[in-house]
Amino acid sequence: MPRDTLTRDQIVQTAVELLDEEGLDGLNMRSLGKRLGTVATAVYWHVKNKDDLVLLAGDHVWHEVELPDPAAVDWRTAATTMAGSLHAMLSRHPWLVQAFGSYLFYGPGKARHDDHNLAVFEAAGFQGVAADRAAAAVFTYVLGNVLGMAALDSLSKRLSRTGKNPEEVIQDVMGKARAVAMDFPRLRTRLDTPSADYNAAPEHTFEYGLRALLDGLEAALRRDPAPAALS
Structure with missing residues (x-):
């Protein structure tokens, strides 16, 4: 997925799916980027780091x-x-x-x-x-x-x-x-x-x-x- 079509909501939803399947230790930007069909660097345009992503995913499921x-x-x-x-x-x-x-x-x-x-x-x-x-x-x-x-x-x-x-x-x-x-x-x-x-x-x-x-x-x-x- 090209960087200009990637959204934070897509990233967060995909992170939730990855966390559900792999747990906290299984979440990293490379695996997330692969699941989104993009490179890890594209994810960093929307979230700061893994910790920021976990916070966003955590609030999302509430x-x-x-x-x-x-x-x-x-x-x-x-x-x-x-x-x-x-x-x-x-x-x-x-x-x-x-x-x-x-x-x-x-x-x-x-x-x-x-x-x-x-x-x-x-x-x-x-x-x-x-x-x-x-x-x-x-x-x-x-x-x-x-x-x-x-x-x-x-x-x-x-x-x-x-x-x-x-x-x-x-x-x-x-x-x-x-x-x-x-x-x-x-x-x-x-x-x-x-x-x-x-x-x-x-x-x-x-x-x-x-x-x-x-x-x-x-x-x-x-x-x-x-x-x-x-x-």
Whole structure:
């Protein structure tokens, strides 16, 4: 693709696709240029470097999170929808979870999400810092639920790049972990359940935890109809 027909939007969208397939370590200007049908130097006319590109790609995918209107649905429905959509977005793009440890993300995509998230909890009755705390509690819960998946994705890609079979490596480790678990009664009873798989949890664990968290926030609203900042 000639430089004069290349756009930043095309570069960012292609970078997202490459990141999804190869992870953070698999993104470089040469591979991106090849995928775009141009040379790496043409990409530099639109983005500064790889770090700049990761920031742009990261903000781009925040636009995928659904933002239900808190005036059209109750606050719990809106909060549940946003949390579920955020979980799905981070699951589609595990490299973003990994990048949180190395990049400071900002931009209109993330700001759009954060502003709307606060609006949902303000609609519920939380005020000021209390709304910030409620929004942060739900966000960190969602993030914690995708960390294991993101770590496994990163591990699998790293093993593949070294020529190893990720499934074989994980199965070997899990065999050793099962042997250790035999000495622990509660773990031993779960060895033949889905929970025994690597990074596994029972079905609907995310929904169960989110519901429990929102139950707690709703109980706080009942105790204090207009919770504000704690002293």
